[in-house]
Amino acid sequence: VLLQPIAPGAAPSLDDEEAAAPRSLPPRKELRARTRELRGRMDELQRRLYAEGRQALLVVLQARDAGGKDGLIRRVFGGLNPQGCTVTSFGPPSARELRQDFLWRVHAAVPPVGTIGIFNRSHYEDVLVVRVRNLVPRESWSKRYEQIVSFERILHENRVTVLKFMLHVSRDEQARRLMRRLDDPRRNWKFDPGDIDDRARWDEYTEAYRDALARTSLADAPWFVIPADDKRVRDYLAAELVVEALERMSPEFPQANEENVRSYIDSLKAVDRGS
Ligand code: ATP
Numbered sequence: 001v002l003l004q005p006i007a008p009g010a011a012p013s014l015d016d017e018e019a020a021a022p023r024s025l026p027p028r029k030e031l032r033a034r035t036r037e038l039r040g041r042m043d044e045l046q047r048r049l050y051a052e053g054r055q056a057l058l059v060v061l062q063a064r065d066a067g068g069k070d071g072l073i074r075r076v077f078g079g080l081n082p083q084g085c086t087v088t089s090f091g092p093p094s095a096r097e098l099r100q101d102f103l104w105r106v107h108a109a110v111p112p113v114g115t116i117g118i119f120n121r122s123h124y125e126d127v128l129v130v131r132v133r134n135l136v137p138r139e140s141w142s143k144r145y146e147q148i149v150s151f152e153r154i155l156h157e158n159r160v161t162v163l164k165f166m167l168h169v170s171r172d173e174q175a176r177r178l179m180r181r182l183d184d185p186r187r188n189w190k191f192d193p194g195d196i197d198d199r200a201r202w203d204e205y206t207e208a209y210r211d212a213l214a215r216t217s218l219a220d221a222p223w224f225v226i227p228a229d230d231k232r233v234r235d236y237l238a239a240e241l242v243v244e245a246l247e248r249m250s251p252e253f254p255q256a257n258e259e260n261v262r263s264y265i266d267s268l269k270a271v272d273r274g275s
Contacts, residue, residue: 003240018225018227021229022227042079045243053113053114057161059163061122062209063167065174066181086117087120126141132204149215156221163241178191
């Protein structure tokens, strides 16, 4: 099925219909099994990536409140070896971080070669919430699109493959999820009154997202809008894109020198005989 990336310069509509499952998907009851298979494949590819130690994958997750970033991290990436994986959440910058350029804390969290990194929110907040809430003057945030493009080019040219997912939920689905969050004692700790203000600015966020995606979707660091009203669909589509990217990176186990291996076997045997 493989979702197509946003073409450079083209803004997605981000209307409510775009949050619904695409038509050409496998039957709904099969999706979980398919996602499980993809997770198995991801596990194998991660082993190779780690062993090879030459390239990294960065998956950037952005969404509105209750868009499903946490669920996706658990269900899609939950099978990875924690040793080769980092998840970094970006909240409001600290006083210290505000004294640096906006990419400073982000660059420090980029996954090292051999590993997979997941950004739960990212430098894109600096052209989303920052723009919508006027946290810095327009003349500052408006320059950031180009700065982000340059930054991601640096990553690409330094062996980091970048994938960017916007988990797109419709207005109704967000309302349902926020309500459920309040009703459920296992979830209501997540409720943040700020979510209500953000919901009130739905259209402004839509504009900010459309601009960000149109201006920063690059061949080497593409954006994908993942329809996220249905969680199974969301997980399946995301898993497919991650596996496809890892396959294209085609990490390989380093080749051991056969002669060395043979002589190590002999030495091991000799040591054991000696003891
Ligand atoms: P989430 O809402 O992602 O589940 P959370 O509720 O645990 O996360 P935090 O991770 O503490 O909250 O912070 C998320 C908040 O930080 C969001 O409201 C987001 O808009 C804000 N934020 C992130 N980056 C920035 C930034 N660069 N400038 C201002 N606010 C930011």
